[in-house]
Amino acid sequence: MSSGAPDRRSEHRRGAARLAVVGAGPAGLAAAVAAAETGAEVTVVDLGQRPGGQYLRQPTVAGVRPDPHPGRAGDLLRQAGGHPRITFRSGHQVWSAEPAGDDPSETWPSSRRHSSSGGPAGAVTLRLFGPAGPDTLTAPVVVLAPGGYDRVVPFPGWDLPGVVTAGGAQALAKGQGVLVGRRVLVAGTGPFLLVVAAGLASAGAQVAGVVEAAPLHRWSRHPLAVAGQPGKLAEAARHFAALRRHRIPLWRAQAVTEVVEDGAGLRATVRRVDADWRPGEVTRTVPVDAVCVGYGFTPSVELAVALGCATRIDPADGSLVVTVDELGRSSVPGVLVAGEATGVGGAGLAVDEGRLAGLAAAHRLGLLDDAGLGRAAAPVLRRAARQRRFAAAMHRVHRVPDGWTEWLRPDTVVCRCEEVTAGRLRADVTGYGLDDIRALKLVTRVGMGLCQGRVCGRAAACLLAAASGRDQPLEDFAKRQIVMPVPLGAVAEEGPPQ
Amino acid sequence: MAGSFDVVVVGAGIVGAACAYACARRGLTVAVLERAGLVAGATGSGEGNLLVSDKLPGPELELALFSNGLWRRWATELGDRYGDIELEAKGGLVVTGVGPGADGAAGLAGLRATARAQAAAGVLVESLDPAGVREREPAITPELAGGLFYPQDMQLMPAKATAALLAAARADGAEVRLRTEVTGLSRDAGGRVVGVRTGAGPVAAGHVVNAAGAWAGALAGLAGADTPVAPRRGFILVTEPVPPLVRHKVYSADYLDNVASGDAGLQSSTVVEGTPAGTILIGATRELVDFDHRYNAEAVRRLAEGAVRLFPPLAAVRAMRVYHGFRPFSPDHLPVIGADSRVPGLVHAHGHEGAGIGLAPATAHLVAQVVSGERPDLALGPFDPARFRTEVEAARAAA
Numbered sequence: 001m002s003s004g005a006p007d008r009r010s011e012h013r014r015g016a017a018r019l020a021v022v023g024a025g026p027a028g029l030a031a032a033v034a035a036a037e038t039g040a041e042v043t044v045v046d047l048g049q050r051p052g053g054q055y056l057r058q059p060t061v062a063g064v065r066p067d068p069h070p071g072r073a074g075d076l077l078r079q080a081g082g083h084p085r086i087t088f089r090s091g092h093q094v095w096s097a098e099p100a101g102d103d104p105s106e107t108w109p110s111s112r113r114h115s116s117s118g119g120p121a122g123a124v125t126l127r128l129f130g131p132a133g134p135d136t137l138t139a140p141v142v143v144l145a146p147g148g149y150d151r152v153v154p155f156p157g158w159d160l161p162g163v164v165t166a167g168g169a170q171a172l173a174k175g176q177g178v179l180v181g182r183r184v185l186v187a188g189t190g191p192f193l194l195v196v197a198a199g200l201a202s203a204g205a206q207v208a209g210v211v212e213a214a215p216l217h218r219w220s221r222h223p224l225a226v227a228g229q230p231g232k233l234a235e236a237a238r239h240f241a242a243l244r245r246h247r248i249p250l251w252r253a254q255a256v257t258e259v260v261e262d263g264a265g266l267r268a269t270v271r272r273v274d275a276d277w278r279p280g281e282v283t284r285t286v287p288v289d290a291v292c293v294g295y296g297f298t299p300s301v302e303l304a305v306a307l308g309c310a311t312r313i314d315p316a317d318g319s320l321v322v323t324v325d326e327l328g329r330s331s332v333p334g335v336l337v338a339g340e341a342t343g344v345g346g347a348g349l350a351v352d353e354g355r356l357a358g359l360a361a362a363h364r365l366g367l368l369d370d371a372g373l374g375r376a377a378a379p380v381l382r383r384a385a386r387q388r389r390f391a392a393a394m395h396r397v398h399r400v401p402d403g404w405t406e407w408l409r410p411d412t413v414v415c416r417c418e419e420v421t422a423g424r425l426r427a428d429v430t431g432y433g434l435d436d437i438r439a440l441k442l443v444t445r446v447g448m449g450l451c452q453g454r455v456c457g458r459a460a461a462c463l464l465a466a467a468s469g470r471d472q473p474l475e476d477f478a479k480r481q482i483v484m485p486v487p488l489g490a491v492a493e494e495g496p497p498q
Numbered sequence: 499m500a501g502s503f504d505v506v507v508v509g510a511g512i513v514g515a516a517c518a519y520a521c522a523r524r525g526l527t528v529a530v531l532e533r534a535g536l537v538a539g540a541t542g543s544g545e546g547n548l549l550v551s552d553k554l555p556g557p558e559l560e561l562a563l564f565s566n567g568l569w570r571r572w573a574t575e576l577g578d579r580y581g582d583i584e585l586e587a588k589g590g591l592v593v594t595g596v597g598p599g600a601d602g603a604a605g606l607a608g609l610r611a612t613a614r615a616q617a618a619a620g621v622l623v624e625s626l627d628p629a630g631v632r633e634r635e636p637a638i639t640p641e642l643a644g645g646l647f648y649p650q651d652m653q654l655m656p657a658k659a660t661a662a663l664l665a666a667a668r669a670d671g672a673e674v675r676l677r678t679e680v681t682g683l684s685r686d687a688g689g690r691v692v693g694v695r696t697g698a699g700p701v702a703a704g705h706v707v708n709a710a711g712a713w714a715g716a717l718a719g720l721a722g723a724d725t726p727v728a729p730r731r732g733f734i735l736v737t738e739p740v741p742p743l744v745r746h747k748v749y750s751a752d753y754l755d756n757v758a759s760g761d762a763g764l765q766s767s768t769v770v771e772g773t774p775a776g777t778i779l780i781g782a783t784r785e786l787v788d789f790d791h792r793y794n795a796e797a798v799r800r801l802a803e804g805a806v807r808l809f810p811p812l813a814a815v816r817a818m819r820v821y822h823g824f825r826p827f828s829p830d831h832l833p834v835i836g837a838d839s840r841v842p843g844l845v846h847a848h849g850h851e852g853a854g855i856g857l858a859p860a861t862a863h864l865v866a867q868v869v870s871g872e873r874p875d876l877a878l879g880p881f882d883p884a885r886f887r888t889e890v891e892a893a894r895a896a897a
Contacts, residue, residue, distance in 0.1 A: 098793055127795075306793075418775070431581075432536070432661040433674060439536040442657035445775060450738055450818060481793045481820050485738055488780075489813030491802035 018365045019358075020045065020126060020139035022094050022303060025053020026347045027339025027354035028145035029076040031328075034358025034376075035143075036085040038367040043137060044080070045089045045128060052077060053147055054167060055347040057174040064177035067199075073347050089137075092130035095486035097307050099332075100125040100138045123334030124307060127486075134490035141334045141361045144304050144322075145354055148297035148340035152188075153404040154422070154459050157259030158293065159413045162266050166196040166294030173203045180205075181289025185268050187211035187256040188294040190398040191236065194250075196292060198242035207248045208286050213273055213295075215253040218397040225393035228386045231348070254283055256291060257407040265289050277403030295400050298458060299341045302483045308332050311475055314343045316395035320474040326381060327373075328357030336361055345391035352384040402462055414463065415456040417449020422463065429467040437476035440464050450485060453477040501673070503529045505869055506694055506703035508680050508717055511541035512656055512855050513847050514709035515663035516862035519572075521707075522670035524866055529701060530664065530672060531694065533679035537657045539711045540854060543823020545734060545771065545779045546656045547747060548856040551590040551648035552757055554612065555619035557880035558832055558853070561860045563620060564876060566650055568859035572663075573654070579669075580662035583654050584774050590651030593631055594751040595643025596768075597807050602643025605751055612754070613646050622649050637743050637811050651747055653771060656855050683721045683844070691721060691843030705869040707845045712789070712824040714834070714848035718883075723841045725834055726889040727849045729824035731785045733794065735801045736819040737812070739776030744809060747771040753782065757852065758831060762786035764797055768804030770812075778815070780805040782852070789824060825851045829889050835861050835881035837868050845869060846883040 019035045021028045024046035032042045044051065050058040056077055059066050080086050100123060126137045150165035157163065162181065166188060169180045183206045186197040193210050201207045219226065226233060243250060251270060257279050258269040267287050272280035299321050301311060310323040310331035321343045328336040338357035339350035356377055363373040408414075410423025425444055434440050437447075437460075446460045447453030453460070457477035465472045505521045507514045510532035522528045532538070548569055553559040573585040594609050595602025613623045624647040631638060631645045664674050675698075682695040683706060693702035710717040712729035719725075753767035762785070769781040783797040798820050806813045828834060828849030838844040847865050850857050860876070867874045 096795070098795055428661075432665055433668075433676070434536060434661070435676060436535040436538075438538065438542065439657070439661075442537055442542050443661050448775070448777075448819075452819065481798075482817055485816035485818045487813060488735070488737065488802045488806055488815055488817050491735070491799060491817050492806050492813070 018042070018139065018141065019361050020124070020137050020142045021145060022126065022142065023053060023145035023147055023339070024048060024051035024088065024090070025145060025147050025339065025350065026055050026073045026076065027147070027350035027357070028053070028143065029056075029080045030351045030354030031143040031145060031336075031338055031358035031361065032086050033076060033079045033083065034355045035362045036083050038359070038362035040085065040362050040365055040367055042086045043089060043139070044086060045092050045094055045126065045137065047091070047093045049091050051080065051088055051090065054171060057171060059175060059177065061176045064175070067174055072351055076351065089128070089130065092128045092135070093484050093486070094126050094303060095129050095484045095490075096127040096482055097303055098125055099123065099307065129486045129490050134493050141336070141364050143328070143336045143338055143354070143357045143361055144341060145337070145339045145350070145357075146300040146303055146341055148299045148344060149454060151295045151298045151400070151458065152293055152455060153295050153400065154412055154414050154456070155257055155259070155404070155407045156409050156412045159416045160259055160261060160266065162289060163259055163291045163293065166193060166292045169290070169292040170196045170199055173199060177203070179203060180292065182206060183208055183288050184290045184292055185209055185211065185256065185286050185288045186292045187268070189213045189400065190294060190296050191239065191394065192294055194239035194243065196294065197248055198239055198246065200292070201242070201246035201248060207246060208288055209249045209251055210243065211251050211254050211256050211270055213253065213255045213277055214398050215275070216397065222393035222396065225389045229390040232390055251283065255279070255404075255407070256293065259291055262287060266291060273403065276401040278406050279403070296398060297340055297344045298454070299344060301341050301478050302480060304330060304335065304337050304341060305475065305478045306481050306483060307335050309335055309337065311478070313474065316392045317344060317399065319344060320478055326356070327360035327377060328353055329360055334364065343388070343391070344395070345387060349384060349387040349391060352380050352387060355380050356384065402466070405463060405466060414460055415446040415449065417451050418445040420444050420446045425460065425463055426467050429464060434464070435468040435470045437461060437464065437472055447477060452480060500699050500701065501529060502702035503527045504704045505529075505707060506531060506701055506705070507707045507709055508694065509539075509709035509711055509713070510536060510660070510664065510674060510676065511539050511709065511711050512660050512663075512858045513711070513850065513861055514707070515660045515667070516858040517707050517709055517847055517865045518667040518672050518674075519663040520862035520866040521869060522667040522672040524870060526866075526869065528667060528672035529703075530667070530674045531678045531680055531696060531701065532674070532676050533713070535676055536664070537660050539713070540823045540825050541656045541660050541711075543732070543734070543821055544656055544852065544855060545769070545781055546654045546659075546855050547852070548652040548654060549590060549747070549853065550616075550621050550650045551592055551623070551646070552754055555615050557877075559616070559619055559621070560876060561833070561857050562853070564863075565857050565860035566652070568863060569652065569654065572859055576659075576662040576666055580665045581658060583659040583662055585652060585654040586774070587649075587652045588746050590648040590747040590749070591631065591634060591645055592648070592749055592751055593638070593642050593645035593808070596639060596750055597641055600643070606643050609644070609646055609751055623647070624649070635745055635748060637809050638748065639808060639810055653747060653773075654855065655773070659855070680717060680720070689842065691841055703843075705843055705845050707847055707865055707869070709847045711848055711854070712826045714826055714846070718844075718846070721841045721844050723838050723844055723883065724890045724893065725846065725849070725883055726829055726886050726893060727834065728786060728827045729789050730827035730851060731783070731787050731790065731822055731824055732781065732852070733783045733797045733801060733820060733822045735780040735798060735805070735817050736821070737778040737780070738816045738818045740778065740815055741776070742772060743811060743815075744770050744772040744778055748808065750804070750808065756782070756784055759784075760829060764794070766797060766800040766804065768801075768808050770805050770808055777818070778812070786827065791822070826854070827851050829886065833857060833861065833881055834883050835864055836874075836878040836883060838883045840884055
């Protein structure tokens with residue numbers, strides 16, 4: 001560290017910045033605040049125009065009333081926003097990342113700046129694309145808090161206009177004050193559906209119902225997990241009260257198994273499903289303008305995978321997550337990961353994980369000694385452990401068994417980008433003897449479009465496993481050096497100085 | 499697992515699949531053993547080029563012209579029953595003098611000399627002035643000196659072609675065993691190869707065909723038939739799907755020098771082409787770095803830079819994916835095809851570097867003739883597996 005620099009800000013600009021945080025949601029903000037409080041200079045990079053991520057999304061259009069954000073998560077926006085050692089680079093997409101300077105033949109603009117200032121070589125180079133074009137950010141320590149995206153399972157009609165993700169519908173309402181439809185149906189599984197339904201209703205939509213595939217009585221099997229989290233009980237009670245207030249029915253152990261176009265709108269078929277989600281009798285058909293679907297979340301692990309971080313399957317929900325220790329340290333030194341990317345657990349847990357990662361980052365930077373880290377982390381660790389127990393119980397109640405594959409028809413699209421149907425996929429797996437994801441992608445083009453398998457990858461892996469009789473490693477869909485599409489002009493500019 | 503076959507093909511990439519297809523349709527019993535999955539190696543990491551344009555008169559060009567005709571026939575045979583392999587006779591366009599500061603006159607003179615020699619060897623080639631280039635590729639930069647158009651150059655989708663060839667071979671009785679790594683070659687008392695050993699047991703064979711691509715050197719080493727084939731890494735950038743922007747396979751003339759070079763360091767030239775899926779593929783880099791899977795950001799930057807220089811509208815098109823693979827590099831840039839005089843029973847089919855997709859059918863046809871005891875339609879002398887005595891001895895001395 002180049003201590004003795006006369007001006008902290010100029011030191012920061014020279015590249016001696018200590019911590020880069022990717023993601024300005026609850027986990028990223030908590031990490032930034034925790035590290036900044038120890039004296040670290042923090043740069044937070046986020047794709048959103050304003051900090052907050054999905055949970056704390058702030059309006060980007062004048063006249064839209066911001067959500068009231070209760071509790072610790074809401075405080076974070078104020079603390080981070082006003083902190084003198086936290087710099088935001090909003091509207092910036094991190095499209096790639098690689099270890100900085102691990103190969104002496106490679107020189108990067110930022111690492112050159114480091115060596116000229118006498119600072120330590122960066123651990124990680126992040127490649128950014130923002131409103132002013134491409135840029136790089138090199139830092140000795142990074143906290144990745146990229147969150148997740150809505151998990152969807154395919155069903156006939158899920159690719160129709162008007163069928164959107166629950167998260168997408170919420171983002172439109174929160175960020176731009178736009179409703180996806182006047183009369184909407186919310187379907188899938190998980191407590192997030194209640195949040196979205198209540199939010200859409202209070203924004204003026206008529207919510208025809210919430211279709212929850214899980215039989216909710218399973219919650220009674222997890223009394224200890226719930227008792228450890230009285231706040232969660234109160235939260236659930238608030239959501240149910242909101243549903244009652246807006247007269248929104250909740251249909252349990254049922255699922256939207258088909259949506260068809262009906263005049264100017266849509267008609268959704270709701271069926272009873274058994275514990276494995278195999279479809280039973282039709283319980284109702286619902287005419288709507290829009291269907292919002294959410295089957296939990298898929299952790300966003302691509303950036304960590306690109307950096308070589310080890311991953312594992314989270315036994316709670318079967319998602320691919322980054323392997324971290326209790327303080328968020330990944331298998332790659334200097335790379336910490338917090339929030340949903342380490343296991344889906346909601347905003348409250350993400351705040352705690354972010355705080356722990358921020359403290360561990362400060363420790364790695366030499367701003368906290370072992371004892372200081374232990375003291376600061378202990379109470380957060382206890383709270384995080386309770387929240388993880390609750391999250392595990394939540395996943396057991398709202399698990400996604402494979403019975404949805406029986407909702408599909410041969411002409412049901414599995415990969416929307418490349419328009420690959422379930423029938424084509426199954427026929428190619430059998431006809432060509434495909435038995436791994438790489439071959440499946442290359443031959444059928446499933447997951448090869450713009451979303452790069454984010455939307456369809458897990459569903460395709462499930463269908464492939466069933467058709468080939470071979471378990472499929474989810475990491476094959478997460479491995480990519482270009483994490484988000486970026487203009488070729490930006491890729492061309494991003495090199496060593498001429 | 500066991501069994502006995504006329505031919506055991508090691509490797510289920512495009513060359514192994516083609517060999518299995520060519521042998522099985524002659525009525526030979528065939529097993530294909532693949533250490534990984536389908537199209538796991540260079541076949542799944544390339545562009546699918548079937549080029550005559552990048553070859554100078556000589557044995558490789560003869561192989562390419564022979565293959566060119568075979569691919570047209572195979573595409574029809576396969577397409578009807580085993581799926582479209584996306585063969586496009588789109589033609590190749592080589593340009594020179596691209597961008598400010600390029601020596602257009604010298605580049606053009608060099609290209610024209612190449613074209614004359616290729617034409618004499620049976621290659622169809624048409625010389626274009628800058629206006630002629632723009633007429634064929636309206637989105638190309640106006641800053642170029644001219645080019646050559648090769649109507650015989652084609653493209654196909656390598657993964658689909660490989661899957662279709664294997665499916666066709668299976669229909670003719672071949673067995674395809676994935677995730678079956680060959681750990682040794684079995685020899686009889688006379689030293690003849692009579693089969694292979696695998697993690698799942700031995701497999702007996704009349705002939706063993708080494709179609710192991712970048713791993714072919716290691717496989718040959720198991721039989722004591724050292725062959726200096728090494729992995730040569732390449733990166734490819736893929737854009738988002740866009741409306742047709744690049745009509746042919748378009749590359750800069752320095753690609754020819756890169757292909758012909760044996761330099762171990764990073765070499766890059768610009769190769770751009772569209773695909774039926776709407777994506778645009780951008781190559782090509784070459785590095786001899788063994789099986790190093792690490793990302794090389796500089797290699798990828800150069801790809802993007804070259805593509806934008808050649809097609810300026812690409813600057814705004816988004817890169818969606820980057821991948822890499824390992825070409826089987828042969829020191830004299832000729833493939834290794836035919837029976838190994840040092841080890842009876844072992845037949846080689848590898849060392850095509852970046853031309854494996856294009857040269858697969860001719861290679862397979864010759865291999866099928868060799869294992870059937872027929873006289874090959876092309877002289878195999880230039881591809882002789884035992885020709886690398888100097889390189890092999892040097893490697894032994896270094897070890």
